[in-house]
Amino acid sequence: MNIKLYYDLMSQPSRSLYILLKSVNCNFEPKYVDLRKAEHYSEEFSKVNRIQRVPVIDHDGFILSESVAIIKYLARENIIPEKLYPRDSKLQARVDEFLEWHHIGLRLHCAMYTRVMFLDPVLDKSRKQDPKTAANYKGRMMDALETFDTKWLGQGREFIAGNTLTVADLFAASELEQPRLADFNPMQEFPAIGAWAQKVRAYFNPHYDEAHVIVNKIVDKRKLAAKL
Amino acid sequence: MNIKLYYDLMSQPSRSLYILLKSVNCNFEPKYVDLRKAEHYSEEFSKVNRIQRVPVIDHDGFILSESVAIIKYLARENIIPEKLYPRDSKLQARVDEFLEWHHIGLRLHCAMYTRVMFLDPVLDKSRKQDPKTAANYKGRMMDALETFDTKWLGQGREFIAGNTLTVADLFAASELEQPRLADFNPMQEFPAIGAWAQKVRAYFNPHYDEAHVIVNKIVDKRKLAAKL
Known part of the structure; x- marks a missing residue:
């Protein structure tokens, strides 16, 4: 293989x-x-x-x-084990339900905010930030995060699709790390998201931190620059 | 059941x-x-x-x-037959690949154009159409349609995921009917899309037309009004 x-x-x-x-x-x-x-x-x-x-x-x-x-x-192909992606039809459906929702429900809004607030200005330094556009994208992201916080988490289960961690949690966590590039940390703004994200990170470490090394470097660099 | x-x-x-x-x-x-x-x-x-x-x-x-x-x-649960959603791992992956792409790749852009050009003005008659916004949404939809036309169709296969029709084709067709509400018909604008859509419609008729009866009614009513 x-x-x-x-x-x-x-x-x-x-x-x-x-x-x-x-x-x-x-x-x-x-x-x-x-x-x-x-x-x-x-x-x-x-x-x-x-x-x-x-x-x-x-x-x-x-x-x-x-x-x-x-x-x-x-x-x-049995490369991803059952505990991370259930084979039971109903349990699998719960994981799929989140994965399908997350494209437009969560991913889009976190990614667009990051693009408008971080990527676009980096790629084109002459570009002016329009405060109304920024507020618009932030509003949509906040709505998405609130839905995630209360309707996917906040349902009395430990993880997104039940009481065990699955790929749904990993996919969500990776998306939620993205707006940190744009100086917005969902894990700090929403305590329940923060507590859940810590569990996801701990489960997948050291690989989680390894995969986020570039994101973390950019965030740290900005923090340092802000202090100077 | x-x-x-x-x-x-x-x-x-x-x-x-x-x-x-x-x-x-x-x-x-x-x-x-x-x-x-x-x-x-x-x-x-x-x-x-x-x-x-x-x-x-x-x-x-x-x-x-x-x-x-x-x-x-x-x-x-064996309610959808194998011919419409393959059980073979690689064939199923090809259908899934499209279904996952279509959320943000196709659905989002057709739906947003329809919302801005048709739904918003219907729901709020005082709302003014901003030509720049409209052009923006249309541009994004056209890009999505072009990608669909050339990269999903236009690959020498009869249908999206191969030479047999699957749920991927049905999902795509339903999305492409939507902008007709906003007076834009992808099936007319892109000949290859039109030819493919006819096959999807024929396969699923009479149910396809039955499900689109409201969309068709709204489109016909506008055509009639335009003639008066």
């Missing part, structure tokens, strides 16, 4: 897959695709994934994109 | 599930939730789905939201 993972640790679902594969001791071949250098638009990578996005896996020549499709495939 | 489907035919994934269940002769109990009357926010429906969205199924008391999670569950 030979698995290649095309990824960039700036991409949330790339981090989720990276952490997952490391934590199940999958000896994958890391293929770094530098998004900041637009390597995902290169001719070489476009041959791997015509949609030009990471993450992508190559499993003995079978190339698959879309992180959620990838974990389901890897579960069927 | 007892299946209830909570739905509104104005909702794209509701239509997909409605068509799917009808076409496999599933004798489900239809539970209409009128989105235009905000019934999804009612206390009664919030007890069914705390996330307050349709579609939702209730399968012998097991309540599940998120259309893509629902079809996977129904496939495991």
Whole structure:
């Protein structure tokens, strides 16, 4: 068995897959695709994934994109164990329910806020921040976080899909780390999210911190600059 | 076995599930939730789905939201046949790959254009259409449609996930019908999309047309008004 993972640790679902594969001791071949250098638009990578996005896996020549499709495939191929992605139909449905919701329910809003407040100004320094646009994106993110805080967590269960940790928790945590790049930390703003995220991080460490090393470096650098 | 489907035919994934269940002769109990009357926010429906969205199924008391999670569950429960949702791991991965991509890749952009150009003005008649905003949303939808046209179709296969029709095709078609409400028809604008959509419609008829009766009525009414 030979698995290649095309990824960039700036991409949330790339981090989720990276952490997952490391934590199940999958000896994958890391293929770094530098998004900041637009390597995902290169001719070489476009041959791997015509949609030009990471993450992508190559499993003995079978190339698959879309992180959620990838974990389901890897579960069927017995690379992801049952405890992280249940095989029982109803338990699996609960994990899937969150994973499907999270695309537009959580991921979109955290990613868009991060893009508008962090990525766009980095990529184009002349770009002016429009306060109304910023407030708009922040409002949508706050709504999403509140829904996550109360309707996915806050239901008397320890984790998203029940009382055991699953890939749903990992996928959510990776998304929630992203707005830290834009100086907003959902784990600090929402205590229940913070407590849950600590458990997810502890479960997946040292791989969780390893995958977030670039995010943490950028956040630390800004904190230091603010002090000077 | 007892299946209830909570739905509104104005909702794209509701239509997909409605068509799917009808076409496999599933004798489900239809539970209409009128989105235009905000019934999804009612206390009664919030007890069914705390996330307050349709579609939702209730399968012998097991309540599940998120259309893509629902079809996977129904496939495991042998309610959706293998030909529409493959059980082979790699074939299933190809269907999943599209279903995961379509949330933000296609659905979001068609739905947002429809919302800005059709729903918002209907719900608030005093609302002024900002041409710049409209052009923005249209641009994003056109990019999404072009990606769909060339990278999902246009790959030498007859359908999205290969040479046989699957749930991926149905989900895509339901999304592409939506902007017709806003006077934009992807099936007319993109000939390859039009030819493919005809095959999807023919496969699922009479249920496809039945599920789109409200959309078609609104479109016809506007056409008639434009002639007067």
